[in-house]
Amino acid sequence: MARLQLHNLEKTYGNGFRAVHGINLDIEEGEFMVFVGPSGCAKSTTLRMIAGLEEISGGEVRIGDRIVNDLQPGKRHIAMVFQNYALYPHMKVRSNLSFGLRLAGVPKAERAKAVDEVARILEIEPLLDRLPKQLSGGQAQRVALGRALIKKPEVFLFDEPLSNLDAKLRASMRVRITDLHRRLKAEGKASTVVYVTHDQTEAMTMGDRICVMQSGHIMQVATPKVLYDQPANLFVASFIGSPEMNLIDGSLNGNTFTTATQQVELPPHLLGRLSSYPKKAVLGIRPQHLRLATTGLTATLKNVEFMGHEVYLYANLDGTDVVCVASTAEFDAMDRSADHLTLQPDPAHMHIFDRESGANVSLPQGAA
Amino acid sequence: MTQMTDTTLDLARQHANARIRKARINAAIRYVVLGIVGLVMLYPLIWLVGASFKTNSEIFANPGFLPQNPTADGYIEGWKTSTPYTFGTFFLNSFKIIVPKVIGTVISCTFVAYGFARFDFPFKKILFGSVIAILLLPNVVTRIPQYILFRDLGWLDSFLPLWVPSALAGDAFFVFMLVQFLRAIPGDMEEAARVDGANSWQTLVFIVVPMLAPALISVALFQFMWTMNDFLGPLIYISSVDKYPVSLALKLSIDTTEAFAWNRILAMSVLTITPALAVFFAAQKYFIEGISAGGIKG
Ligand SMILES: Nc1ncnc2c1ncn2[C@@H]1O[C@H](COP(=O)(O)OP(=O)(O)O)[C@@H](O)[C@H]1O
Ligand SMILES: [Mg+2]
Numbered sequence: 001m002a003r004l005q006l007h008n009l010e011k012t013y014g015n016g017f018r019a020v021h022g023i024n025l026d027i028e029e030g031e032f033m034v035f036v037g038p039s040g041c042a043k044s045t046t047l048r049m050i051a052g053l054e055e056i057s058g059g060e061v062r063i064g065d066r067i068v069n070d071l072q073p074g075k076r077h078i079a080m081v082f083q084n085y086a087l088y089p090h091m092k093v094r095s096n097l098s099f100g101l102r103l104a105g106v107p108k109a110e111r112a113k114a115v116d117e118v119a120r121i122l123e124i125e126p127l128l129d130r131l132p133k134q135l136s137g138g139q140a141q142r143v144a145l146g147r148a149l150i151k152k153p154e155v156f157l158f159d160e161p162l163s164n165l166d167a168k169l170r171a172s173m174r175v176r177i178t179d180l181h182r183r184l185k186a187e188g189k190a191s192t193v194v195y196v197t198h199d200q201t202e203a204m205t206m207g208d209r210i211c212v213m214q215s216g217h218i219m220q221v222a223t224p225k226v227l228y229d230q231p232a233n234l235f236v237a238s239f240i241g242s243p244e245m246n247l248i249d250g251s252l253n254g255n256t257f258t259t260a261t262q263q264v265e266l267p268p269h270l271l272g273r274l275s276s277y278p279k280k281a282v283l284g285i286r287p288q289h290l291r292l293a294t295t296g297l298t299a300t301l302k303n304v305e306f307m308g309h310e311v312y313l314y315a316n317l318d319g320t321d322v323v324c325v326a327s328t329a330e331f332d333a334m335d336r337s338a339d340h341l342t343l344q345p346d347p348a349h350m351h352i353f354d355r356e357s358g359a360n361v362s363l364p365q366g367a368a
Numbered sequence: 369m370t371q372m373t374d375t376t377l378d379l380a381r382q383h384a385n386a387r388i389r390k391a392r393i394n395a396a397i398r399y400v401v402l403g404i405v406g407l408v409m410l411y412p413l414i415w416l417v418g419a420s421f422k423t424n425s426e427i428f429a430n431p432g433f434l435p436q437n438p439t440a441d442g443y444i445e446g447w448k449t450s451t452p453y454t455f456g457t458f459f460l461n462s463f464k465i466i467v468p469k470v471i472g473t474v475i476s477c478t479f480v481a482y483g484f485a486r487f488d489f490p491f492k493k494i495l496f497g498s499v500i501a502i503l504l505l506p507n508v509v510t511r512i513p514q515y516i517l518f519r520d521l522g523w524l525d526s527f528l529p530l531w532v533p534s535a536l537a538g539d540a541f542f543v544f545m546l547v548q549f550l551r552a553i554p555g556d557m558e559e560a561a562r563v564d565g566a567n568s569w570q571t572l573v574f575i576v577v578p579m580l581a582p583a584l585i586s587v588a589l590f591q592f593m594w595t596m597n598d599f600l601g602p603l604i605y606i607s608s609v610d611k612y613p614v615s616l617a618l619k620l621s622i623d624t625t626e627a628f629a630w631n632r633i634l635a636m637s638v639l640t641i642t643p644a645l646a647v648f649f650a651a652q653k654y655f656i657e658g659i660s661a662g663g664i665k666g
Contacts, residue, residue: 014488053559074565086556090578099574100564147564 002064002077002154003029004050004192010058011045011216019045020216022059027209030190032181034207036197037239042216043196044159050194051080051157063155074103079148079191080157084164085140087132093143094128100151118146121180138169145177158195162202170202178206200240204228212236229349234358237284237351243312246290246322248283249355257283257352260318262297267347274352275361284351284360287312287323292330293344301341304331315341420635427630443639446632450621451609455636458617465530465602465613466595472535473542473591474584480537481546482572486555496547502540515604529605534591542587549583550576585654593644614640 004027011020019042027033035043048054050061052073060067068076079100087096095102097118098111106114119125122142132140141161148156161177162170177195184190197203203210204224212219212227212235219239220232231237237245250259255271257264264283292313299315299322311331313324324343326334334341352362411433418433420442430436447455483489484496518529537543557579561571577584599615606612612620618640621633 051563053562072565072567073559073563074567078563080560080563082556082560084554084556086554086560088557088561088575088578090581099561103565103570147560151564 002192003027003062004033004155004194005062006046006050006059007062008059009046009049009056009061011042011049011054012057018216020049020057023216023218025211025218025221027192027194030185030192032178032193032195032206032208034195034197034203034210035213036200036203036210037213037219039198040215041213043198043213045216046213047080047157047159047194047196050155051078052076053080074100077154078157079151079153079155080159081141081144081148081161083160085132085144087135087140087143087147089132091131092128093124093130093132093135096132096143097128097146097150100147114150118150121149122146137165138173141165141173149180152189153191156191156193158193160197161195163197163199174202174206200242204240212239214239230360230363231284231351232360232363234282234284234353234360237353237360241286243287243323243325245284245286245351246320247353248285248317248320248322250281250283251279252277252281252352257281259283259297259320262318264297264345266350266352270347270350270352270362273362273364275363276354278352278354278356278361280355281361282353282355283345284353285345286349287325289346289349290322290324291344291346292324292326292334293342296342296344299341299343301339313341315343317343416634417638420631420638422631424629424631427634442629442631442635445629446621446635449617451617453610455614455617455639457610458612458614459639461611462596462613462615465527466592468527468531469534469595470588470591472531473537473539474588476535476537477539477542477546477587478572478577478580478584480543481550482576484543485547485550486558486576499540499543503544511600511604518605524605525607525611526605527611530595530601539591542591545587546580546583549580553579582654585651589647589651592647596640596644 006023006025009020009023009025010018012018023046025033035046037043045054049056052068052071056069060069062068063076063078073080087093088099091099094115097115098106101111101114115128116125119128122145124139124142124146127135127139127143132143135143141164144161158177162173165173181190181193195202195206204227207224209221209223210227211221214235220227220236222230222232227236227240231240231245234247238247248259250257252258252266255266255268257266297317299317301313301315302321303314305312305314306328309328311326311328313326313331315322315324322343324341350362351360353359354361415433418435419427421438421440422430422435423437423439423441426436449455449458484492484499514529514533518524521528523529523532533539557575558571561575566574597615598613599619602613602616606616609620614636618633618636621636622628
């Protein structure tokens with residue numbers, strides 16, 4: 001158990017490409033931190049710098065109270081789970097699990113005990129005498145997890161560990177990992193976790209906190225709920241949530257938000273907390289918070305998707321594509337002959353973004 | 369009605385039988401052709417083995433490969449040789465050259481290939497380029513400079529000139545082969561080992577070498593066969609008969625003043641190729657695995 005701190009962490013690759021631009025992040029002892037972002041945003045690079053597999057170009061990584069920049073990976077008290085498992089192909093599962101302990105000079109009897117314990121937790125006892133090529137993807141991933149777990153590391157690093165599994169297995173592994181972390185935490189033995197994924201569902205369901213990254217910058221670090229309710233900028237707003245948040249271009253005039261042809265009156269509590277008053281603004285409203293109504297914004301209906309218990313309505317509002325999620329009942333009550341929708345944004349869930357900087361200027365006071 | 373069905377069935381059955389017969393004939397023809405071609409390729413070898421049991425006069429009198437009066441004379445006399453040493457001495461010499469050379473090659477080439485495939489260091493490109501250049505260079509070009517070098521070192525008439533270059537990864541082909549093989553293996557396992565606390569040496573020994581095993585077996589086999597068959601190397605550097613390997617000893621029995629005893633030469637030739645054949649068949653599985661896996665692009 002240890003706190004993990006990144007301080008002005010930078011990475012410039014040998015070809016001159018600057019992948020990480022001075023990241024600052026403080027991860028609490030025992031916290032489950034998820035790095036999420038589109039492919040190529042330097043999640044892996046950052047993780048590998050923490051692991052010691054990639055040289056650090058600037059800044060420092062601190063595990064507990066040690067600066068680990070110049071320590072070999074094996075000396076950092078970390079363990080890592082790789083995307084394609086990276087099991088040692090010529091070793092039986094048992095030896096795969098105990099390899100790290102063997103190198104550390106742990107006596108044989110103790111190693112066997114540790115292997116048995118981890119195998120019991122991960123339910124891989126029947127697999128101990130198999131070779132990695134005799135395992136299915138899910139089993140191999142459990143062994144890879146076991147190989148990390150057995151070392152009782154201070155920091156646990158995952159690099160997209162579930163992305164090679166099919167959807168069903170992925171969901172069950174997700175639960176298994178978070179469960180394990182909670183259980184160990186309850187016993188006071190939890191490691192600090194950094195979990196990299198490009199999948200926002202994984203991020204939202206697993207993370208105590210989530211660090212959203214883009215092009216080597218951190219866009220926001222917050223709990224899943226805050227990330228969803230108070231996105232700090234346009235990038236986070238559109239990256240988190242499904243379907244994506246509607247982002248409608250326009251401008252602010254007095255207490256109204258004006259699109260090309262229509263106006264929305266902004267509620268006083270929203271106006272009251274605007275930290276700046278951008279001329280060119282973007283109105284953000286999640287599809288779930290856009291209600292079918294008799295008055296409000298008019299949009300041209302383009303497509304309808306039935307999802308069973310709800311309906312996605314795709315429409316165009318003054319040149320911007322918007323989505324509205326309606327309940328089946330609401331949809332049934334709708335006038336089907338009209339090719340127009342009248343949409344009323346829920347005043348409690350509106351966001352105003354500065355179009356130039358992308359920042360959310362309507363965050364509540366004191367929000368991150 | 370039933371009669372008609374019966375005849376239809378019969379007809380179908382006849383057709384099926386005809387098809388099966390045709391397939392069988394095709395297969396038979398294929399195997400016969402393959403057998404003949406195989407026999408043509410192998411005939412010199414079969415003849416060699418047969419002739420080694422003939423008397424010297426029968427070799428030229430009887431073109432077939434089956435000896436009329438099989439005799440082990442060629443083997444008995446050939447083994448004694450025309451020198452004070454038996455053929456056993458020459459076999460021993462061959463193995464004295466081969467064993468250290470193969471071990472040296474495998475170890476040194478593994479180190480060098482691991483370095484090229486997994487580490488970044490100054491001048492890596494130029495150095496690897498020169499490995500390839502050596503690969504393309506005809507051997508004869510370096511013979512004379514090498515000879516002069518080894519002469520100045522005082523290594524002539526010892527096994528050192530045959531051992532040392534290989535023990536220093538002098539066989540560019542093997543280095544190249546192992547580098548290609550390593551490039552096809554993802555580096556994740558090695559990274560996992562480093563996270564598990566292994567240093568570069570431990571990673572090499574516990575992770576890389578086991579994964580390289582098929583390629584290393586190929587390297588050892590190639591080196592074994594090439595060294596067994598090498599004539600020029602020992603010819604240049606070894607001058608005392610008591611240090612001759614079998615390749616030179618065979619030539620020795622042709623050189624001597626007495627009339628050629630072909631049956632002895634053939635008998636000793638058979639003995640000479642036996643170890644290489646035995647090793648090849650014993651390790652055939654790994655050998656082919658190593659060559660084909662090395663061909664995968666990384
Ligand atoms: N060895 C390398 N040399 C140069 N650029 C690299 C190297 N590895 C990764 N990159 C670049 O760094 C960026 C971040 O990569 P990565 O950390 O793998 O992204 P992610 O894991 O978020 O998908 C990418 O744009 C990638 O092209
Ligand atoms: Mg990645």
